[in-house]
Each structure stands twice: as structure tokens, then as C-alpha cells.
Amino acid sequence: MKINIIGAGLGGLTFGAMAARDGHRVTIYDKNSRPGGVVALLEHDGYKFEQGPLLIGDMLEGEPIYEFLASLGIHLDTVRADRDIIMPDYDMITPEEYKGPYWRRDRLKELFPEEARGIDRYYKFYDDVMRLRFIAGENQTLINKIRLALAFLKIKKYAGMNADELTRHFFKSEKICTLYTGIWADFCADPAEAQGLGVVFTNFETAFDKRIPLDKNGKKYYPGYCYIQGGCQKIPESLADYITSHGGKIVYNTVVDKVIVENGKVKGTRLQNGEVDSCDIVVGCGAGRDFFYDTVGQEHLNDEYREILDTFRPMEAVFMLHLGVDFDPMQHLRSALVYCYGMYDLHAATKKLRSGEYHEGNDGYLIFVPSDHAPEFAPEGKHCVTIYTVAPDTLKDGDWESKKQEYAEKLIHLAEKQLPGLSEHITTMKIMTARDYSEYTHMKKSSFGGVVPIWNQKNPTHKTPVEGLWFVGQQSENTGGLGNVIMGAKSAYEKAFPTK
Ligand SMILES: Cc1cc2nc3c(=O)[nH]c(=O)nc-3n(C[C@H](O)[C@H](O)[C@H](O)COP(=O)(O)OP(=O)(O)OC[C@H]3O[C@@H](n4cnc5c(N)ncnc54)[C@H](O)[C@@H]3O)c2cc1C
Incomplete structure (x- = not known):
């Protein structure tokens, strides 16, 4: 045909x-x-930047994209990776010394001892969902179907909860709830709109420490995250x-x-x-x-x-800064990808975003250092840094072209909390606004990523x-x-x- x-x-x-x-x-x-x-890749002034995806899932051996590409004879080199999270008044930065697959649980209990019971119950639920996920991926023999049904019974009572209800069921403090639902800000969604089980699927512990083994009892059990050598x-x-x-x-x-x-x-x-x-x-x-x-x-x-x-x-747009720098940003970071949140109220943040109000980085931003896994993206002795936020496609006040320089400076200023002295080390900057993305992707309204994960939306x-x-x-x-x-x-x- x-x-x-x-x-x-x-x-x-x-x-x-x-x-x-x-x-x-x-x-x-x-x-x-x-x-x-x-x-x-975006090429600018002798540097290369990832325009879109950062950390990639499903791409390690035995995982769906890897196996699909392998079926076409395509084999790409990958390197396992993880991300750190900085909340407004605490952080979840991967420990220098490996502390096991549950280091986030233990750190949360240290930070919020009054929530220890709820934290333990969440991780029990997490393990139950992981087990369900594993069995669902096995051959569906009669025995496995029975195992699957039994595994589902354990989590059945949570299946009807949205992400907001689910996290509130386990935790009293909004500070912990937002740690697990914060990723929805990236999807431009209010956690109350999203399915509760998605909390586990967007918080695989392997995303927060690349040293966590992916195998259990000799079988691939946990999903992993990676970068692709040479870029996506x-x-x-x-x-x-x-x-x-x-x-x-x-x-x-x-x-x-x-x-x-x-x-x-x-x-x-x-x-x-x-x-x-x-x-x-x-x-x-x-x-x-x-x-x-x-x-x-x-x-x-x-x-x-x-x-x-x-x-x-569809999701909203992004405001993205690609910077060439003459210092090594990794001297200040543990992971090459850091999510920095400036608020705990995701409901208010989503509402603002949808109304066209840009938070100017105050609600949160991401820092990504692509040259960490791909040194060839930057000229000798230089490095690449990308900073971005979700942003409305159309601004309520003003337009992207006239505001972009001011917003870029604000974002750089905020990122200096993680990368001290950043503004003095910038050798080049490429700003990408919603307008650049809509032109590039041939969309009237720029939408990064895809469709907002609203439960039952068609x-x-x-x-x-x-x-x-x-x-x-x-x-x-x-x-x-x-x-x-x-x-x-x-x-x-x-x-x-x-x-x-
Ligand atoms: C900033 C950003 C960060 C992201 N981060 C991640 C991440 O961390 N992890 C992850 O998994 N995913 C991430 N994604 C999402 C992922 O990259 C995209 O969902 C995916 O690559 C989109 O692929 P696509 O084929 O739908 O569309 P696109 O990549 O948009 O490609 C569509 C192409 O079709 C062309 N086109 C459209 N209409 C026409 C036409 N009529 N005539 C000619 N050409 C046309 C467009 O110009 C474009 O080149 C991110 C995306 C962005 C933008």
C-alpha cells in the first residue's frame, strides 16, 4: 500500500x-x-541541546522501546540516570553513598517523624503496586491470572481514588503530598484530576537513584531511566x-x-x-x-x-533557556536533572497556568545539564545547561516576544540558588518560547509533551x-x-x- x-x-x-x-x-x-x-537536537553557537525529552523511561534492555527498536535491528547506547527534587523547604537529593532502594522513605521519616506510619503504609502500597505491575507483565497463564487477581485485591480500595485523595490518605502534610504529586505540575494537571495509581507510576524509586538494582530474584522487576549516548x-x-x-x-x-x-x-x-x-x-x-x-x-x-x-x-507550553556556560555546573549538583519546586499548592498553580498567568519560575523550574552525559554537546572546556518551566501558550498580560528577555533573567536569577554565579558564566543563550515551539511543531497552540492525564478523558x-x-x-x-x-x-x- x-x-x-x-x-x-x-x-x-x-x-x-x-x-x-x-x-x-x-x-x-x-x-x-x-x-x-x-x-x-537544537544547535546554537557551537553547542547542542536537547529540545524535548530529558530523562527517558522504557529504554533499557527488556523494556518496551528498547525491545521495539531492537526488533528493527536498532541498538542505542544508554546510560542510567536519575533526578533530584528540591522542595521549597527541604530536598530529596540522591545520597552520595548508596543507601538502598528506600532511601527516600527513610529520609522522609527523618524529616517528618510524626508521619512515619503513613510513610511506611505508602511504601507498602508502593511495593504492592510494583508486584501487580510485575505479574501483569508475565505470561498470562491461569496461575498468573490468579496471582494477578490476588495482587489486585491488595490495592483495590485505592483504585477509585484520584492522586490528591490517594496522597492525602497516606500523608497529613501537604509538603509530602506535593513531593509525590509535583510531577503533575509538569503535566499541567491538578492532582485531583488524575488517577491515584498514577502516583506510583510517576514515582518509581529507580528514578531517584540510578544505583537501585532493577532485578529481583534474578528477574527484571523495576523500570529504569536513562539518557541516550549522543542524545535522544x-x-x-x-x-x-x-x-x-x-x-x-x-x-x-x-x-x-x-x-x-x-x-x-x-x-x-x-x-x-x-x-x-x-x-x-x-x-x-x-x-x-x-x-x-x-x-x-x-x-x-x-x-x-x-x-x-x-x-x-492538551498540555500547555514551555519556556526554555538553553545556556552555554564556561564553568562545570555539576560541581554544584548531584544529578544532571533537578526539579525545583517553589510551592506546594498544585491546584492553584494549575489554575494560574490555565488562565494564562505565567509564574515566572516562582512555582518551579527544572535544571538539566545535557553535557554531563554528552560532553560532545559543548565546545572543549564548556558545558550546556537547560532551565525550563511549564508556561501558558498565550500570556494574559503581554506577549512572549516582548517578555522573553525579562523572564529569562528572572529564571537565571532563581537558578542561581542551585548554580551560584551562573549569570557570570553564560557564554551564549538561546531562549525558546511557546511561539518558537508552535512554529517548530506546526501547532497553533503550543503544547509540550502531550495530553493532560485527566482521568477518563477521551x-x-x-x-x-x-x-x-x-x-x-x-x-x-x-x-x-x-x-x-x-x-x-x-x-x-x-x-x-x-x-x-
Ligand atoms: C520541552 C519538552 C520536554 C519533554 N520531556 C520529556 C521527557 O522528559 N520524557 C519523555 O518521555 N518525553 C518528553 N517530552 C515529550 C516527547 O518528546 C514528545 O511527546 C514526543 O517526542 C512527540 O512526538 P510526536 O511525534 O508526537 O511530535 P513532534 O515531536 O511534535 O513531531 C511532529 C513533527 O511533525 C511536523 N508536522 C506537523 N504537522 C505537519 C504538517 N502539516 N506538515 C509537515 N510537517 C508537520 C512538525 O513540524 C514536527 O516536526 C518532552 C517534550 C518537550 C517539548
Whole structure:
């Protein structure tokens, strides 16, 4: 079959690689000059920066993305990594000397002795969920199905709680609740909107100490996190090479402005220059509303699909600073990725973000040092630092272009708490605002990451009401993220071409 794919991000490339593997005629169009979408490295003044993903899950041997890429013969070098957390008045920084898989539990009990019982109960629950997760991944023999049911019984009473209720069930202090739900600020979600079990899935202890063994009783038990040697861009580059070496074509610097639909069925794509490319299948990605309303046309959708498009909530944008520096930031940090929170009230922070009010870094920011795992990203003797915050796509007061310098200075000033003297060591700076991202990703409203993980929210589905039209990428996946995008596009392909 002839398959036209719009977008060479990880969603489009994954679908394209599988289609090329199976002998379909694949053409991918992308408005940028390189594969990867937000995963492509940003090059600036002799430095390279990760534009998108930082710490990657599911990418170690035995984990889903690793195994998927390996099935295509793609093997990338990874290095295990972790992240630190700084709360407004305490921190969770990985201990220099390894203190075992439960070091965060023990540290919390030292900091909040009055909460010791709740902390122990949370970690018992954590272990129960991890066990459930492990059994769910085993072959579903009759015995394992029974084990799974028994494991579920142990956590059943928590299954109906949202993340806010769940953390409040274990902890009295908001200071501890926010340690476990803070990541939702990154997803632009209020914990009361998210499913409670997600607390464990966004707080695997292995994310907070790379030395924690991933095996138990000789079997891979815990998920791990890593960086990719040479940068995340190695994933799209490898997929793009795979596609072209299997007869596929990737056309860069080219925008598709129309999906041609006749009698409820796709017929092809039309480029901005008017050129039409007929095909049997079209795969779209990017912003759900832009794609279906502008590129496809809402007259081709049904009420149910339009309802999803009108109601689902994509994440907001990011405000990102990429800095070249002439000092080693790692002299001040334990981990190359640090989440710094400036508040405990995630409900208020989410409300502010959605109303267009930018917190200017006061609610929180991330510091990332990509040159720690990839020294080649910076010229000899120099280093790369990225600082970013979630931010509204559209500011209530002012616009990004006129405010960006002021906001950048504020963020650098805040980050000096972790990186003393930072402002004196900056050799170059690239500011990325919501406008840069919307231009780059071809979205009217910039949305980083994917869809806000609101419990029971329906996202645009892979299969669409138009015959032969499929939708992949961050806005078809709950929480988005590199792993979900790849595995989601894989699943879309398997639905489009089921094996007999
Ligand atoms: C700042 C940031 C931090 C992130 N951090 C993490 C993280 O730590 N961990 C993690 O797992 N994930 C993270 N992510 C998310 C992850 O990187 C993305 O969800 C994923 O890479 C998105 O892939 P995609 O294929 O959906 O889209 P994109 O990467 O947006 O690619 C889509 C491509 O299609 C092109 N395109 C769209 N429409 C058209 C058209 N009509 N014509 C031509 N070209 C078109 C776009 O220009 C773009 O190049 C982060 C993302 C960002 C932005």
C-alpha cells in the first residue's frame, strides 16, 4: 500500500518504520530539515541541546522501546540516570553513598517523624503496586491470572481514588503530598484530576537513584531511566535511516496543508505548493484540533470524534533557556536533572497556568545539564545547561516576544540558588518560547509533551472516522512522552495492519 505520513516526529517515524519493514510504500513529509520533531537536537553557537525529552523511561534492555527498536535491528547506547527534587523547604537529593532502594522513605521519616506510619503504609502500597505491575507483565497463564487477581485485591480500595485523595490518605502534610504529586505540575494537571495509581507510576524509586538494582530474584522487576549516548536524536535518526534503507522516502522542509478525503475515504495529501500525492493511507500527528479541523476538515468527522476534539485538554507550553556556560555546573549538583519546586499548592498553580498567568519560575523550574552525559554537546572546556518551566501558550498580560528577555533573567536569577554565579558564566543563550515551539511543531497552540492525564478523558483515537486515516503522536496519548508516543504509534500500526 502507499502510505503518506505527515510529520517525522517519533509518532510518524515509528509508524513509517513498521510500514517500510512490511514492504509498504512510505513517504513522510516534515516541515523541518531533520527527523525527530521536538526530539531533534537544537544547535546554537557551537553547542547542542536537547529540545524535548530529558530523562527517558522504557529504554533499557527488556523494556518496551528498547525491545521495539531492537526488533528493527536498532541498538542505542544508554546510560542510567536519575533526578533530584528540591522542595521549597527541604530536598530529596540522591545520597552520595548508596543507601538502598528506600532511601527516600527513610529520609522522609527523618524529616517528618510524626508521619512515619503513613510513610511506611505508602511504601507498602508502593511495593504492592510494583508486584501487580510485575505479574501483569508475565505470561498470562491461569496461575498468573490468579496471582494477578490476588495482587489486585491488595490495592483495590485505592483504585477509585484520584492522586490528591490517594496522597492525602497516606500523608497529613501537604509538603509530602506535593513531593509525590509535583510531577503533575509538569503535566499541567491538578492532582485531583488524575488517577491515584498514577502516583506510583510517576514515582518509581529507580528514578531517584540510578544505583537501585532493577532485578529481583534474578528477574527484571523495576523500570529504569536513562539518557541516550549522543542524545535522544539518535532514536529518530536511526528510525529515519531504517525507513530510507527499506525504500521509504522522507521529504523535509515541506508542509502538508490538506488531507484529501472523498466519500469518507482518504485519497491523498496536498502540499503547501499545491502538489497532490495520492495514497491509500494517511497518518497524521501534531495538534489534534489543527489537524482534524484545518488539514482534514470537520465535515469528514462524526459527532463523537468532534466531541473528543472539542473537550480533550492538551498540555500547555514551555519556556526554555538553553545556556552555554564556561564553568562545570555539576560541581554544584548531584544529578544532571533537578526539579525545583517553589510551592506546594498544585491546584492553584494549575489554575494560574490555565488562565494564562505565567509564574515566572516562582512555582518551579527544572535544571538539566545535557553535557554531563554528552560532553560532545559543548565546545572543549564548556558545558550546556537547560532551565525550563511549564508556561501558558498565550500570556494574559503581554506577549512572549516582548517578555522573553525579562523572564529569562528572572529564571537565571532563581537558578542561581542551585548554580551560584551562573549569570557570570553564560557564554551564549538561546531562549525558546511557546511561539518558537508552535512554529517548530506546526501547532497553533503550543503544547509540550502531550495530553493532560485527566482521568477518563477521551483523547483523539488512532483510528479515525475517515477510512484510511490514522492519528498518532503526543496528542493521541495520555500524558504523551517519548515512550507513549512510540508505543502508541506501534499500536496504531498494528491496528491498521493486524497480523493474521
Ligand atoms: C520541552 C519538552 C520536554 C519533554 N520531556 C520529556 C521527557 O522528559 N520524557 C519523555 O518521555 N518525553 C518528553 N517530552 C515529550 C516527547 O518528546 C514528545 O511527546 C514526543 O517526542 C512527540 O512526538 P510526536 O511525534 O508526537 O511530535 P513532534 O515531536 O511534535 O513531531 C511532529 C513533527 O511533525 C511536523 N508536522 C506537523 N504537522 C505537519 C504538517 N502539516 N506538515 C509537515 N510537517 C508537520 C512538525 O513540524 C514536527 O516536526 C518532552 C517534550 C518537550 C517539548
